[in-house]
Amino acid sequence: MSEQLNIFAQTAADAAPAASQPEEPPAAAASDPAAQMAQMERAAADCTKCGLARTRTQVVWGTGPVPARVVFIGEAPGRREDAGGEPFIGAAGKILDELLERAHIRRADIYITNIVKCRPPENRDPADSEIVACRDYLNAQLRLLRPRVIVTLGAFATRLILQTGAGISGLQGRVFETHGLQVLPLYHPAATIYDSNKRDPLFAAAPLLDRLANGDGAPCTTPTAGVAPAAPTAAATQPAPVGQEDS
Ligand code: URA
Numbered sequence: 001m002s003e004q005l006n007i008f009a010q011t012a013a014d015a016a017p018a019a020s021q022p023e024e025p026p027a028a029a030a031s032d033p034a035a036q037m038a039q040m041e042r043a044a045a046d047c048t049k050c051g052l053a054r055t056r057t058q059v060v061w062g063t064g065p066v067p068a069r070v071v072f073i074g075e076a077p078g079r080r081e082d083a084g085g086e087p088f089i090g091a092a093g094k095i096l097d098e099l100l101e102r103a104h105i106r107r108a109d110i111y112i113t114n115i116v117k118c119r120p121p122e123n124r125d126p127a128d129s130e131i132v133a134c135r136d137y138l139n140a141q142l143r144l145l146r147p148r149v150i151v152t153l154g155a156f157a158t159r160l161i162l163q164t165g166a167g168i169s170g171l172q173g174r175v176f177e178t179h180g181l182q183v184l185p186l187y188h189p190a191a192t193i194y195d196s197n198k199r200d201p202l203f204a205a206a207p208l209l210d211r212l213a214n215g216d217g218a219p220c221t222t223p224t225a226g227v228a229p230a231a232p233t234a235a236a237t238q239p240a241p242v243g244q245e246d247s
Contacts, residue, residue: 033144034066050133052118057082062113070213071147073157074114082119087112095189102206154188173205
């Protein structure tokens with residue numbers, strides 16, 4: 001994972017914003033995270049940091065309360081999301097809704113976003129350069145959201161948040177702790193559409209998700225030392241390209 005892909009520059013709930021962060025929450029309404037989030041979303045609407053700006057219909061920023069105890073992070077908007085401006089409102093969103101229902105979670109209580117805010121043409125995988133271009137937006141969102149639990153949907157989000165080169169299949173459904181957060185990697189809901197073998201493991205994680213989100217303590221936490229590479233800061237020095245892998 002390259003230095004640029006280190007998402008945890010300033011994500012821990014108790015970290016003070018660093019002056020060098022390029023996507024500082026705006027000074028206006030500094031005491032109101034929701035207002036800051038709205039201001040950042042407006043500023044990002046004209047983003048031209050990567051080539052996806054030429055093909056997108058709109059930036060799909062994210063939805064949900066600010067701050068939010070639980071944040072779901074997917075890969076990138078698809079066709080429906082690009083048209084509608086909200087994450088996970090298409091076929092993958094229906095599967096996510098089923099998962100949420102099984103975990104007794106209301107969409108209104110969680111924040112949902114993606115590591116890349118604009119639709120890649122034909123729903124191709126996001127390129128490293130696009131993930132890097134969008135990374136500061138996610139980082140800034142997380143600083144405002146101050147989550148205690150992050151659910152990563154699919155290989156790309158998992159790799160970015162856990163700073164790991166490990167495959168999603170070995171991580172899905174296990175809880176990891178990093179930077180004071182609990183992270184639950186899950187298969188991407190869309191992956192269960194074309195690979196039915198992923199459907200049962202995804203939904204089997206619902207009780208765990210329920211416990212994490214609705215909170216009666218921290219279940220079976222695995223330190224990130226169990227993931228390869230070991231820790232975000234160490235991982236930042238080890239280049240591990242965001243390459244092709246199952247989601
Ligand atoms: N897939 C994603 O990763 N994100 C969305 O918002 C929709 C589909």
